[in-house]
Amino acid sequence: MSTTTTTPTTAAPDPTSALSASRTLATAARVLRQLRHDPRTIALMILIPCVMLFLLRYVFDGSPRTFDSIGASLLGIFPLITMFLVTSIATLRERTSGTLERLLAMPLGKGDLIAGYALAFGTLAIIQSALATGLAVWFLGLDVTGSPWLLLLVALLDALLGTALGLFVSAFAASEFQAVQFMPAVIFPQLLLCGLFTPRDNMHPVLEAISDVLPMSYAVDGMNEVLKHTDMTAAFVRDALIVAGCALLVLALGAATLRRRTA
Numbered sequence: 001m002s003t004t005t006t007t008p009t010t011a012a013p014d015p016t017s018a019l020s021a022s023r024t025l026a027t028a029a030r031v032l033r034q035l036r037h038d039p040r041t042i043a044l045m046i047l048i049p050c051v052m053l054f055l056l057r058y059v060f061d062g063s064p065r066t067f068d069s070i071g072a073s074l075l076g077i078f079p080l081i082t083m084f085l086v087t088s089i090a091t092l093r094e095r096t097s098g099t100l101e102r103l104l105a106m107p108l109g110k111g112d113l114i115a116g117y118a119l120a121f122g123t124l125a126i127i128q129s130a131l132a133t134g135l136a137v138w139f140l141g142l143d144v145t146g147s148p149w150l151l152l153l154v155a156l157l158d159a160l161l162g163t164a165l166g167l168f169v170s171a172f173a174a175s176e177f178q179a180v181q182f183m184p185a186v187i188f189p190q191l192l193l194c195g196l197f198t199p200r201d202n203m204h205p206v207l208e209a210i211s212d213v214l215p216m217s218y219a220v221d222g223m224n225e226v227l228k229h230t231d232m233t234a235a236f237v238r239d240a241l242i243v244a245g246c247a248l249l250v251l252a253l254g255a256a257t258l259r260r261r262t263a
Contacts, residue, residue: 020112027116032123035090045086045124049078049132057140068143072223073196075136075151079128079159080216081187087121087166088179095170114255117167118160125159146226150236154222157243161215164250171257190216195224215246 035042056074060067133152136142144151165186173179193203193211200211211217222239229236 023112024115024119027113028119028123031117031120035120035124041086041090042124045082046128046131048082049075049128050135052078053132053136053140057136064141064143067140068227070196071136071140071142072144072151072227073194073220075132075142076155076158076219076223077191077194077196077216079125079132079155080162080165080219081183082128083121083125083159083162084166084169084187085180085183087117087163088170088173088182089166089176090121091117091167091170092173092176092179096175111255114167114251118163118251121163121166122160125163126156129155129159144227145230146228146232150226150232151223154219154226154240154243157222157240157247158216158219161219161243161247161250164247164254168250168254168257171254190214193217194220196220215243218242218246 053071053075056071057067129152133148133155137144137148137151169182169186170179173182189210193200193207193214194216195211200208200217203211218239222236222243225233225236225239
């Protein structure tokens with residue numbers, strides 16, 4: 001009697017499980033092509049923070065020091081809010097229209113998809129942050145002790161964080177209206193607790209502890225470091241790294257929650 005032995009087989013590795021530069025760039029290029037045909041969205045992302053800073057400057061026209069004290073903080077907050085709003089709605093639109101469903105049926109990994117979206121919106125975030133920083137410092141006369149380039153760095157990190165948060169929350173919204181409703185839940189508590197209205201160490205201890213885990217708090221702290229110190233401080237490096245780390249963490253969570261919605 002002859003016996004046959006079977007050799008155990010191992011599953012072939014999924015070629016889409018690892019990030020691919022070509023797939024990521026292709027996704028980013030597709031998103032940018034779509035945005036190019038939507039001038040209103042581009043205007044919202046790029047121009048609204050500049051308009052808000054312009055209005056803020058002349059709201060405090062009789063008290064320029066007030067603008068100096070809060071303008072730097074808002075220079076980081078405005079890009080975060082606008083990128084969150086636009087990214088969440090734009091991504092949800094692709095979910096509900098079936099575009100993401102078709103893309104996930106192709107040899108395209110979730111990481112490639114999220115990275116491509118982040119790269120596309122991040123490109124616009126660079127333009128947005130550069131325009132807002134240039135307007136505040138060289139046209140509106142925002143007086144900062146440190147380098148304007150450090151302001152730009154924090155503004156860019158904040159915009160990228162807003163992009164990551166928008167990609168993440170779009171997974172939990174069923175409509176564009178619901179995506180907008182996430183703003184009070186995700187953005188407003190951070191806005192109140194970030195130290196913009198009062199120093200965080202003056203808050204109730206419970207609220208101060210909550211603010212210590214919110215990324216917008218470190219965005220405001222980083223801006224204040226540039227406002228007060230001529231050189232890059234260790235506290236600034238810490239704040240910038242925390243904001244960047246939160247953005248990467250939220251992007252990873254966004255990739256984990258990305259799923260097909262086939263009925």
